[in-house]
Amino acid sequence: MPEGENSSVGVREPRLVVRKFLARQQHEGVGAIVRRSIGRFELRYFDPFLVLDEFSVTAPAGFPDHPHRGFETVTYMLQGAVTHEDFEGHKGTIGAGDLQWMTAGRGIVHSEMPASQGTQKGLQLWINLPSKYKMIEPRYQEMLSKDIVKVTRDGISVRVIAGEALGAKSLIYTRTPTMYLDFTLDPGAKLRQPIPRSWNAFVYVLEGDGVFGNSKSSSVSAHHLLLLGSGNMLKVWNKSTSKPVRFILVGGEPLGEPIVQFGPFVMNTQEEIDQTIEDFENFTNGFEKARQWRSQAALRLDF
Template identity: 80%
Template sequence: MSNVVIEPRPVVRKFLAKPQHEGVGATVRRSIGRFELKYFDPFLVLDEFSVSAPAGFPDHPHRGFETVTYMLQGAVTHEDFEGHKGTIEAGDLQWMTAGRGIVHSEMPAAEGTQRGLQLWINLSSKYKMIEPRYQELNSKEIAEAKKDGVKVRVIAGEALGIKSPIYTRTPTMFLDFTLKPGAHIRQPIPLSWNAFVYVLDGEGNFGNSRSSSILAHHLVLLGSGDGLEAWNKSSKSLRFILIGGEPLGEPVVQYGPFVMNSQEQIDQTIEDYENYTNGFEKAKHWKSESTIVFGY
């Protein structure tokens, strides 16, 4: 499909993301952030979530990282204590920099099952206490390209000659590939970055055309090299996410939704949250509309 000469990254590890309970009544398939893989610098968590009302993720805080929400099916309503509110529908993207502090809710906004991905990206020490901000794209605004049986949606980074407008404080690529039967892709990845694949639908071969096929809901960690090669040898479409990022190489201390560089910083964060100070002031008198409606 491409004349790009790359050294393909081999598959060094793969495992099935099994369902577990999160939030209130929600189910996630967590691949990064569980005991098998606590941290894959700079990535803290990857969840494939499924939620139906009244289940969801009522009011909760974050500090020290970014959350990337990419909807696959249905819709969720997002609200925070700054008054930011909106609905993230199928194909839409929300890139939230929690920075020094956000309290928000994420609740179902449609009937049936809402399905999506949420990725947590660590922030370097110099950015952990910045003011919160959002970058949001609806489905039509996401850059997309097609070539030789391959379609890519460029959430962050660059692929097939197109770039995303998303600014990544921690340098990151986030690509949504769909390969028709028989299609093949070569995608460059910066040599120093960590990278992985998450298979959403179908089955594919990664790293080597003779490698065993990998099915949906599997996380595939990629070894060293400067690109990904993938093949769809099946009779059905293959859809997978390729994510890569520049490692921060900093200490990580995590306490639930707070991620800092030291235990002292975590202790201070807990104190700030409990006392409504240093970024959490507005949490004192705030409840999301969704939380009130659903009775949490």
């Protein structure tokens, strides 16, 4: 946030970077490449966040039919386009700058496959759901790039996907209180962004180099995840004289609940996971439509 515009948070206590690591490439789906930062051995879980992938897919690679239960997925396209299909009959394509916020709830089976030529790139974040919401009906919130709130001020541009920044609020509803902000800072620009004190928060750098936390820190480059410590705001400085820095800032209210994960299923107890596996294998309790359904993308992959 520009200088002098942070009075609403009282005493400023900048968050420092307490952990930093490079998201290295790994294989996922069918032939897809992801840079996974949350959800791998370095960082299994960062309450309420389960997975963060920076994905890169070129047809025929992709993410064919697969299930989810107990959490939300947020897919944010950076380049190209991806088509989504599910067993409820929903189908749509999101392109660069578009967003899909999917609540898997009690169960969904879907596919996510490239929709155009070349390489499709984006981010997918998995957000855990509180126990009281894990078995709700699936739902979607989709926003085209042109409908995402954007503010530009003092060399700072932000796309407000969830939460609030530079006085602008997102239209997205989040069951787990969440902020998701896509910032670009011009050379020399400085940012002070409030973050609720009780929330966990992280930065993922997309392009360029930035100084996060305080001016004595070293610059951090693309594909790095930065876990932020305690405090109520983030300070960022682009000390470059020629290149912008782009990053996402994500924060969320910790759930503080037990977590048991088995692949694409995330519940609170082992008994609930066992029941989920049984439901999926027997096409019951939310997975009934999976018995007969195949996505068009999957059918095209059949030989």
